[in-house]
Amino acid sequence: MTPSRQDARGFLRALFDAGIAAAQPAVCVPPYLPARPKGRTVVVGAGKAAAAMALAVEGHWHGPLEGIVATRHGQKLPTRRIEIAEGSHPVPDAAGEAAARRMIERVKGLGPDDLVLCLISGGASAILTLPAPGLTLADKQEVNRALLRSGASIHEMNCVRKHLSAIKGGRLAAACGDAQVLTLAISDVPGDEPSVIGSGPTVADPTTFADARAILAKYRIVPPPAVARRLAAGPDEETPKPGDPHLARARYQLVAAPQTSLEAAAARSREAGVVPLILSDSIEGEAREVARAFAAISRQAAKRGQPAAAPCALLSGGEATVTVRGKGKGGRNTEFLLALALALDEHPGIHALAGGTDGMDGTEDNAGALVTPDTLSRARHLGLDPRAFLERNDAYSFFASLGDLVVTGATHTNVNDFRAILIDGSRSAG
Numbered sequence: 232m233t234p235s236r237q238d239a240r241g242f243l244r245a246l247f248d249a250g251i252a253a254a255q256p257a258v259c260v261p262p263y264l265p266a267r268p269k270g271r272t273v274v275v276g277a278g279k280a281a282a283a284m285a286l287a288v289e290g291h292w293h294g295p296l297e298g299i300v301a302t303r304h305g306q307k308l309p310t311r312r313i314e315i316a317e318g319s320h321p322v323p324d325a326a327g328e329a330a331a332r333r334m335i336e337r338v339k340g341l342g343p344d345d346l347v348l349c350l351i352s353g354g355a356s357a358i359l360t361l362p363a364p365g366l367t368l369a370d371k372q373e374v375n376r377a378l379l380r381s382g383a384s385i386h387e388m389n390c391v392r393k394h395l396s397a398i399k400g401g402r403l404a405a406a407c408g409d410a411q412v413l414t415l416a417i418s419d420v421p422g423d424e425p426s427v428i429g430s431g432p433t434v435a436d437p438t439t440f441a442d443a444r445a446i447l448a449k450y451r452i453v454p455p456p457a458v459a460r461r462l463a464a465g466p467d468e469e470t471p472k473p474g475d476p477h478l479a480r481a482r483y484q485l486v487a488a489p490q491t492s493l494e495a496a497a498a499r500s501r502e503a504g505v506v507p508l509i510l511s512d513s514i515e516g517e518a519r520e521v522a523r524a525f526a527a528i529s530r531q532a533a534k535r536g537q538p539a540a541a542p543c544a545l546l547s548g549g550e551a552t553v554t555v556r557g558k559g560k561g562g563r564n565t566e567f568l569l570a571l572a573l574a575l576d577e578h579p580g581i582h583a584l585a586g587g588t589d590g591m592d593g594t595e596d597n598a599g600a601l602v603t604p605d606t607l608s609r610a611r612h613l614g615l616d617p618r619a620f621l622e623r624n625d626a627y628s629f630f631a632s633l634g635d636l637v638v639t640g641a642t643h644t645n646v647n648d649f650r651a652i653l654i655d656g657s658r659s660a661g
Contacts, residue, residue, distance in 0.1 A: 239653055240601055242503060243584035244637065246544065246651045247598075249499040250492030251588050254417060254644040256280055259487040260287040260350075265413050267294045270344030273410075274298030274313050275334040275403070277327075277359035278352030278429055279589045280417050282308040282315050283643035285350060289313060299337060300350055301330040301358050306641050321594065322375050323360035328368055331361035331398050338403070341410035343480075349403065349412060353419025353589065353645035355429030356389055361398040363461055363468075370455045371395055374447075381450035382554035384515055385420050389430045393470055394443040394462060396430065400470030403432035405477040412481040418488040419589075419647040421513030421549045425483050433481050436470035489513070489548030489646045492588060496546055496651065505653070506543040514549030514650075518563045519570040519621070521551045525652065526574030529581050532654045541580070541656030550647050553593075559625020562593025564648055565600050565636075569626040572606045573617055579604050583652040586637050589645035592627070598639045599649075600630035609633055 252258070272295060274288060281300040286308050289296065299314040304326070307315045318327025338347050362371055374395065378388045393400030404412050414433045416425065425434045444462045447454055454462070461468075471478055489512040497507035510528070514521060528545065531537050539545070551563045561569075564585040575581055586592065586599025610617050613632060620629040630636050 239582040239603070239655065242505070243582060243601065243651050243653055246496040246499050247584055247586055247637070247649055250496045250649050251639070251642050251644060253492050253495035254487040254588060254646045256283040256287040256417070256644060259417070260284050260415060261291040263415055263484050263486050264288065264291055265346065268344055268346040268411065270342060270346070272296050272346045272348060273337055273341065274348045274350065275300060275337060276350030277301040277355040278417070279303050279306065279320070279354035279645040280352035280643055281350055282306055282310070284352065284415065285310050285313040285315065288348065288350070299330065299333055301327060303354055303358060306643065308643070318358035318360065320354045320357040321379055322372050323357050323368065325368060327358045327360045328362070331359050334403070335361070335398060335406050338407045338410065341408055343409045345410040347407045347410050347412045349414040349433050351414055351429040351432065352417040353429070353647065355432070356392050356399065359398060359429065359432065361396055363395055363397045365461055366395055366457050370457050373455055374452070374458055377452045378450070380555045381452060382517060382552045383446065383450055384552060385550055386427050387446045389427050390438045391443045391446055392430045393436055393438065394440055395458060399430035399432050400436035401431060401434055401475065401478055402470065404434070404481040405471055410480065414481070414483045415486050416483065417644060417646060418485055419645045421515050423485060423488045434483055435473040435475055435478055437473060439469065440464055487644070487646055492646045492649060493546050493548055496649070500544045506539050508539045508543055508545055510545055510547045512548040514547050514551065516551060518551040518553050518567040522567045522570035523574050526571055529575065529652050529654060530578060533578065533580060533656070541654045543654050545652040545654070547650045548647055553624065555624055557623030557625060559620065559623040560595055560628055561624055561626035562587065562595060564592045565626035565630055566621070566624065567650070568600050568602050569617060569621050569629055572602045573621065577604055577607050580655045581652065582655070583650070584637060585648065585650040588642060588647060588649050590639040590642040595627050596638065597627065597636040599637045601635045601637060606633065606635070
């Protein structure tokens with residue numbers, strides 16, 4: 232049964248909500264908690280889901296518990312035994328640096344009977360910041376801002392971040408000495424690679440200083456002198472590599488990922504009588520280019536019933552990028568949607584939602600937005616020029632003017648971006 236036109240928005244929002252619910256730490260963390268060790272249990276970690284993950288650990292842990300995790304400013308939760316610190320995202324700040332220093336101190340001197348439980352989720356790369364020797368926080372902030380504007384992928388950004396850090400790229404696990412280390416991670420990166428999620432503070436890093444230098448050169452980023460010197464360091468300064476004995480007692484467990492949420496959304500779609508098709512959990516690329524490709528797939532489904540016949544829902548995850556050229560407001564999801572609306576050109580019977588599962592699209596207060604068959608006509612009725620908004624990277628203002636922003640508030644999880652396109656089979660305009 233195809234959702235009616237007025238229910239299409241509610242249907243898409245229900246899919247989004249189902250995806251977020253499936254990745255909640257209260258659901259996905261408890262099944263993976265280890266047995267209580269003979270010695271101390273110290274909890275550390277960072278990310279947008281860190282506070283909720285800590286709360287889930289506290290609710291299901293029997294025995295002594297201590298530690299500190301860091302989350303984004305404004306996202307504390309009422310834990311009792313694990314301290315919640317806060318830091319800035321996507322550009323690091325002094326509060327995040329202070330929290331990282333305290334984590335390193337908390338894990339020093341632990342023995343083989345002790346356990347370090349590390350809770351990592353998306354956002355940790357920025358929130359958990361500890362400049363490498365010879366660098367300042369200002370150095371790292373400058374490079375972060377340049378990378379965010381450049382259109383670099385999350386894999387590329389995190390390669391650079393690891394090589395400017397004293398805690399990422401396996402260095403946190405190395406600081407734990409003889410203790411057991413178990414990392415529970417919620418993935419927000421395409422491919423779910425442990426070394427990329429949160430810049431892998433507890434896992435070996437296969438990338439090198441040379442890789443980081445090449446990334447900056449690719450995007451024509453001229454780093455501060457101290458950063459250039461750091462990236463020219465010799466092999467003795469490299470991050471721990473696969474097989475490093477300092478990581479011998481470190482284990483890693485993925486507890487939620489983009490695929491988890493897509494499967495939950497697919498189940499909700501089936502309940503509504505709409506055939507779901509998961510295209511991929513790891514879509515990357517410039518948001519505008521991704522939008523054009525998805526518009527073509529949507530048109531094929533509407534016209535020819537391929538890769539699925541209407542009514543169907545095309546689902547995908549991953550992380551698009553935006554090369555910032557204008558001075559508008561918005562994130563990769565609203566940019567994707569505005570480009571999608573233009574590419575669809577008011578095709579009847581196609582609706583779409585895209586949003587960040589953390590509840591924030593870039594740095595704005597929305598998770599994402601909605602596109603309907605009449606998005607462009609409603610905009611033009613208000614005197615808005617969609618292409619002009621796209622060219623100045625101002626998709627947030629565009630959808631805000633239409634009342635089509637999706638606002639969830641902080642979700643306390645993060646499994647990257649979520650996209651759902653409903654093909655309802657309608658041939659009528661409107």
